[in-house]
């Protein structure tokens with residue numbers, strides 16, 4: 001007999017490891033008092049007093065957006081004209097780049113990634129992800145009935161170019177086309193940022209593979225505004241200009257992190273290619289997806305971003321305010337990373353950004369440690385290959401001594417259990433179904 005729901009949708013209850021770990025931390029805070037809990041689960045920025053960070057420059061500018069602008073639909077499905085200009089200004093013009101591109105407004109970076117997968121791959125085709133990456137990438141692919149292959153992210157302390165190349169070559173051979181994700185800078189969950197030389201070599205690999213078919217590079221820049229180099233990082237986009245016709249780059253941008261406006265749901269896809277015909281077709285397809293899925297993006301959100309991006313004085317005030325928190329993240333990271341080194345707690349190579357990940361290759365030990373830490377009121381997210389420590393949500397005073405507490409907990413684990421005890425293990429680490437949390 002037929003069911004109410006479609007036979008092709010994924011109907012298992014969603015267990016989002018971030019939301020699940022965060023709920024545990026909230027409950028423990030209520031029970032034992034927030035001062036006794038280390039909440040390293042939230043992927044949003046909390047200040048030193050434990051309050052969700054909201055930039056004053058952003059929210060006072062939002063107060064000035066008039067009611068009509070907040071209430072109305074955006075002027076275009078593609079996003080308001082000033083928003084499209086503001087995104088180009090933010091990413092390119094501010095560092096002297098004049099890049100011919102199409103900007104399509106989306107609900108957050110998630111909307112941008114989802115529309116990208118839907119409009120570049122047919123159901124049953126394969127997208128390529130890093131093995132250590134943001135959990136919802138997998139959900140996004142599954143929603144479009146797209147399969148996933150993984151490249152190994154690290155080779156020692158650096159990006160694994162060899163694995164990237166091998167996996168892309170093999171997928172190109174099988175399906176005559178490649179769609180691959182890179183999340184850089186301030187990668188989630190490790191805090192790694194690729195070097196200039198790694199980017200140079202990556203582009204050479206892409207050029208070589210694109211000789212055999214269309215190559216779509218998806219560059220997820222969700223945390224770009226928290227990199228330590230600052231604005232000059234954005235010169236990286238120059239590399240996407242003048243590439244062969246067979247290459248199309250889609251930058252996915254998230255206003256959520258940039259403005260500390262996660263709930264506002266504003267983001268963008270930025271399409272760049274020398275192949276204008278394909279670029280226009282893809283842009284049309286993405287606009288159709290927008291119309292048929294979310295319609296238009298939050299107009300008040302696009303307006304406040306545009307107001308800040310296009311007003312020199314406001315932007316420089318915002319930059320100043322944001323920089324304080326970029327530096328605070330560095331201070332937090334310095335405490336944790338240095339202490340981890342001192343006590344011998346292994347970490348993936350961290351450079352900058354919201355997250356550090358403890359490296360634990362043995363899945364059983366990792367799950368055991370995750371549970372053990374919960375009993376100590378320490379909450380992290382269980383990810384492929386380790387535990388993600390959201391330094392964006394842990395104040396400095398709770399970071400002092402934390403690495404040592406974790407190391408003691410790790411060392412205290414007895415013989416690993418033979419059974420897997422993770423509460424949602426079937427969504428984790430099972431090579432075929434998931435490498436993500």
Ligand SMILES: Cc1ncc(COP(=O)(O)O)c(C=O)c1O
Nearest residue numbers: 108109110134183188222254256
């Ligand atoms: C790596 C990465 N990409 C994209 C996103 C999308 O964020 P949003 O949809 O809130 O803009 C996130 C959010 O956590 C992320 O961590």
